[in-house]
Amino acid sequence: MPAAQSAAPPHQRQVLSPKVASWLQVAPMAVIFTLMVLIPLAIIFVVSFLDYDFAQVFPELYLGSWVDLFTSQLTLNLYALTFKFVAIVWVVTFVLGFCIAYFLSFHVRSGALRLLLMAAIAIPFWTSGPIRMVSWVPLLGREGLINQALMGLHLTSEPVTWLMYSEFAVLVAYINLLTMPMVAAMANSMAKIPHSVIQAAKDAGASEGQIIRDIIFPLIKPGIAIGSIFVVTAVMGDVFIVKQMSGSQVNTVGMSIVTELNAFMYPPAAAKSIVLLVIVLSIVGLLLRFADIRKELQK
């Protein structure tokens, strides 16, 4: 029956239902995310409720880690210091970042010069982290450039000791590291403002300050949010810079988690990590409400 055969489809094509197809498409990411993020997080969460001694964790319910976290003045001080760092670094990088980005975007006329200056901001990041940390010593150290200058000018009789291995040094390093992402995020948003929009505001009689307040700030909100997320997460999650720049003399939440891990005190480290994670996610959530980042990534 040749006619009948040709009327039937040559082979039965199995069409997946759209629902199944979408599930299959998200499956790889879902598996990776579950295995490498959700399950470890769940383990950390469970561990934070377990008892421990100097060498191991017992599978017994123990709320001491959590009680300590919320009652110990020492732990609360750690969080306070971490917040202080976040706040200071955010304010300074925001002000610096805005000024630099504004200058580059609206005052540098030549595109080539703008690119050159942008590249100049990035030059310090061509070296690795440890080298950058070490290179602060000749500047801020006891025998460093600044101390030599201060003593040479007879402003101080002996070296200023809080320049290096101090909270100050940690802040300097953070600001040095995090101003660039702030500049980049804001400059990126500013680049999307058409020149004619600024010109129209000027024509309407707006002063530079009014243009910044009424036009530029509202339009670069997404850039501010992205830069801020970068700064907040970097400072909250950092241990390396604190350790190097303070000579292990300043203790943040991140540092104490590392110290406890080194001492096999997994449950308190786990509890602190979870609290830190919740805080970071809340801040990010808050910033995302403030500005629609998807819009920024689209264009």
Place this chain on the structure above:
Amino acid sequence: MKLALLKTPDTDLKVSPVPKDTAPATPKLKQATQSHRFDAEIVSVTKRYAPLGAPAVDNISLRIPRNSYCCLLGPSGCGKSTTLRMLAGHEDVSEGAILIHDREITTLPPVERGTSMMFQDYALFPHLTALDNVAFSLKVRGVAQIERRAKAREYLELVQMDHLAERLPNQMSGGQQQRVALARSLITRPKVLLLDEPLSALDPFLRIRMRAELKRIQKELGISFIHVTHSQDEALALADLIVVMNDAVIMQAAPAREVFETPTNAFVAKFLGGHNVIQSKGREVSVRADQCHLGARPGMNSLSGKISMIEYQGTNVRITVTTAENEDMTVLMPALTYFDHAPEIGETAQMSWEASDEHALAPM
């Protein structure tokens, strides 16, 4: 509703950055009553971007009479946009002077010149509603919110956009955005409104509607509009004064009819279209395409060539005759006459015209 707008006194804005003596007691939105000779005057203006480079605008002078719709017409790069930007104060003038209402404003900042620019891309503030866009210039002058919104609403009514006052720019069509941009320019009560290719981003239907609207608003306000365009149709339809520019200089500045009927040189004749530029008896002349005929006629001047294109345009038929020198000549004939003969592409043809229809052109 529009009349009410015209009667709105400026004084209710309670704005006084302008010295009192320059503001009449009850100024109307209509400003043509003030005594000045020209709305705008360009005196020997030159613009060079590089100190020794070729000028973008080369020693041009122009007087724009009161209450005129002036079109700066020319191909891209002819200097028309640069001229407009110098009028707006967005570009420094290298040499020369610019006057608005007989007052020199060459070096004044945009806000003090009495001009207002409507940008080609509209340049609306994307985060502000139509109403707040229009009210922006009042806001920066410190006018209270209720007052400035009421005023802005009047201007939105003028451009028939008051029903969309709360929309953001990205929730409006191009034509609607343009109306808002127009209202935003007008609320500063400019003496001269500058429009940078305002219709180029619109579709053809909207373009024709909007240009009628522009003309209506210009007449209603009684101020001068200076409109940059590269479309000759637009310029002919709108302008009281057409300024044809090419290569940084003004080729001709005259009323639309004069420019079309008596172009000064071959460039103007060709750029406006509808003309044939012909070498006749050793001189260069232009003859309007609708005054040329197909076929030899006794007593008329003529040339011969081959029909290379026939375009049916409804009322008229446009026939292109290519001469032996490979120059394209155009004959515009009524469709009815065309169908009497129905010549075809490829046929050899004579094109003839009355010697009295020749218009002598100045050498370029």
